[in-house]
Amino acid sequence: MRIISGKAGRRHIRVPGSVARPSTDRLREALFSILSERVNEAQVLDLFAGSGALGLECLSRGATSCVFVDDSRESQQVIKKNLNDLKLDGGRVAGGDVFRMLKSDRGKYDLIFADPPYFKQAGATNFVQQLLESETLPDRLADGGLLIVEDPPSNRRGVLHGWQLLDQRQYGGCGILFYQRPSSG
Template sequence: MRIIAGKAGRLAIKVPSAVARPTTDFVRQAIFSILGERNEDARVLDLFAGSGALGLEALSRGAASCVFVDEHRQAVAVITENLTKSRLEGGRVVRAEAQAFLKRDAATYDLIFADPPYFKHAGDKDHVTALLTSDFLAPRLAPGGSFIAEISSNQRSPESAAWTLVDRREYGSSAILRYEAIS
């Protein structure tokens, strides 16, 4: 696992053992190609951050700041280590469950990433649908911002009356969804 491009490009990063499926280099490259200049000077929120790969990539490519949120102690420690090793500025790591963080946070973000555990079977929590249907995600997104989620390519794109699915792209077993809030 590595940061692909920018100031810390090609730097190897650690992945906590608690992360079963980190976003691959190929998928991260695709996400940032889709985003283009939207990442420049962006305020970024990385939910279910895991290794911090998405937020680190954003900072490396010119984002102004990134808040990394994960509820697992090991993930928080690894993200902190990866931030220190990369020498990227503007990162802050928070140990919290995603919905609880969104509920108490007052900031707005230009880009919000979510790469939760995949919803695979009946009974699994569908984190992306829960985020889209909560009252807490949309107020955190700045006007003109994007919510980018990764789900299994076998899963249908979650829908919500408050969000428009702008783009869906599939890369092997992953699908990248880009949403915008409906004003």
């Protein structure tokens, strides 16, 4: 896995052994082609960060800062090593539970990425649904900001209170959903 573009472009990054489904280069290339200029000088939040590939790509492309959140100690260490190896400034690793972090954090972010584990079996936690129903997540998004969620295309999401679905794309077995808070006017 590698950084696609920017000051760390083409450099390889470490991936934790526990990450079962890292975002592919193709998917990240398409995603950042869509986001384009939104990344430059953005404040970024990378939830369920894994290797940190999405946030690292943002920092490489000129984002001002990125907070990486993952509850896996292995992922936290890998992200720290990636930040150091790539010599990217503005990254901060926050360990622990994503939902607790959202409640305690008071930051506002221009881009929030969420790539949670997919809901695969009965009784397993559906992190995407839980995230989209979170009362605190909309408060973390800056005015005009985007929430970008990776979710299997088989999960059809209807209208969700507190979110406006702007776009959805499919790349192989991965769906990308682009949300923002509805305008208040």
